[in-house]
Amino acid sequence: VKKEPIPLQHGAHRTGKRMDADMAKWRGYGLGQFIHWGLYSILEGKYKGKYYNGAAEWIRSWKEVPNAEYDVLNKQFNPATFNATAWAKMAKQMGVKYLTFTTKHHDGFCLWPSKYTDYTIESSPYKKDIVKEVVDAYTKEGIDVYLYFSIMDWHHPDWRYDLKTKEDSIAFDRFKLFTKNQLTELLQRYPQTKGLWFDGTWDNSWKKSGAFTDSLEQYLKSLVPGLIIGSRLRADEKGNRHVDANGVLMGDYEQGWERKIPKTYADVHGNDWDCVMTIPENGWGYAEKWMGHWKTTNELIEMTAQCVSLGGNFVVNFGPKADGSFRKEEIANAKEIGEWMKINSDAIYNCEYAGWEKQDWGYYTKKRGEDKVYMIVFNVPLSGSLKIKPSANYVVEKATLLEGKQQLSTEKLDYGASFIQLPKGKTFVKPFVIVLDIKPVK
Ligand code: JFZ
Structure with missing residues (x-):
């Protein structure tokens, strides 16, 4: 049962975010x-x-x-x-x-x-x-x-x-x-x-x-x-x-x-x-x-x-x-x-919540108003493979290291997931970012 709102004179004057x-x-x-x-x-x-x-x-x-x-x-x-x-x-x-x-x-x-x-x-x-x-x-x-x-x-x-x-x-x-x-x-x-x-x-x-x-x-x-x-x-x-x-x-x-x-x-x-x-x-x-x-x-x-x-x-x-x-x-x-x-x-x-299922390697952010998702990586798995699972309305077109712009190979997995493969032999000593160019699915 939904509760009736309490009438308030000095409560909130807006619901939802300010959009200006x-x-x-x-x-x-x-x-x-x-x-x-x-x-x-x-x-x-x-x-x-x-x-x-x-x-x-x-x-x-x-x-x-x-x-x-x-x-x-x-x-x-x-x-x-x-x-x-x-x-x-x-x-x-x-x-x-x-x-x-x-x-x-x-x-x-x-x-x-x-x-x-x-x-x-x-x-x-x-x-x-x-x-x-x-x-x-x-x-x-x-x-x-x-x-x-x-x-x-x-x-x-x-x-x-x-x-x-x-x-x-x-x-x-x-x-x-x-x-x-x-x-x-x-x-x-x-x-x-x-x-x-x-x-x-x-x-x-x-x-x-x-x-x-x-x-x-x-x-x-x-x-x-x-x-x-x-x-x-x-x-x-x-x-x-x-x-x-x-x-x-x-x-x-x-x-x-x-x-x-x-x-x-x-x-x-x-x-x-x-x-x-x-x-x-x-x-x-x-x-x-x-x-x-x-x-x-x-x-x-x-x-x-x-x-x-x-x-x-x-x-x-x-x-x-x-x-x-x-x-x-x-x-x-x-x-x-x-x-x-x-x-x-x-x-x-200018980034926002991406809406993709969180993975253990770190955090996703999404550029507002653009088809770009960032993976900010803090934990590198020993396998060198980072799992991603885009939300159902997007596919990934390309994955690139933000620093140095090296393109990374990807491998499709079941259930809409993929692996992003880190370059073999490269060691990361600082958190780093992978840019995903994404495309909305029609
Ligand atoms: C307050 C101040 O008392 C403190 O000195 C400092 O300026 C900080 C930024 O703000 O401290 C608070 C205020 C709110 C909470 C905890 C500490 N709180 O909501 O949990």
Whole structure:
């Protein structure tokens, strides 16, 4: 029995994907960069010689750190070696198509000179507008910029976790206006902004503000036509987040894939999505010591392939040091990803879910609007034969190695499957791509 939809005033206003040109561009990005930078970068995940076990950008919430001491770190923020152009060039070389940059994280410190609070970059020895430097430099390199903005603000006296009293509601009403003002300010100051990446929206105060979140989203979109906002901003009037009470996504793409990747296409429910990922296990801001496993470049490339093969984008996080330089591990990852992308990005940009049965050697992607499927190979079988099974509506005309354009022989098997034969004696030391020219079956 199909359930009757619950009538909602502040639920999703659209079913299915956004089909305009701005969203089509977003969908084609494939690979993105996230940057977490702020006052937490000064503490480097430690305080008085003790290491914090949580994510470095959350260190203010650690019982060891007195808020009063954290909150004056703005007086020390002075990134001597910060060079936005160098950041953007590194990102360009890495092959990312978009950046998400922390304008304000949970600690409330603004990297732009907001006129709605004193707790901004203007109060630091650095003084200059970092958001502007970043937006301009990345835009110049042809990389689209999205602004990360935390709703939760530990520094603002009117922030509330919940609305339990009349006073809470009055304070939070002021906070909502403050939030709207800051967002308006960001979009007016940085008109190149392609979208907003919201965070810190999980508390009851926000969940009880469904009508406001709805009007805020519509208002922000009226300021910048085509603006892209994921599913982490809104709540419906019943307090549901990401998807409304009827299970429909609120927002332009699913923002719930954080440090995890869907297993199958069915898991993404027909929505656009991106996965944001840390290189260490967890922690987005700079930490002196990276705890746990650090992802290798091949792992990051594999995650990129996996995401694109399931119709999503993959976003790698970087946490620069307080002085504005990147740690050597991140520089190496960026460089090596870029070297791989230089050869293989055809299989990443403007690609989509191919709809072919997944095989053990790796991931398929399909070029949007073209009869081209890519095999991104991570596991080479000892036999040297890669099995493929095209969907029933396609046949493969030709298989070629993307690098060097060598044509590969194929062998037909039962049940519509084939083998693609790798060149005898050739050893592969990096993930590689095979291009399949395909033809629709009449
Ligand atoms: C949030 C932040 O708290 C964190 O510091 C970082 O900025 C990250 C990108 O976003 O952390 C989250 C948010 C959502 C989930 C997990 C961590 N979630 O939905 O599982």
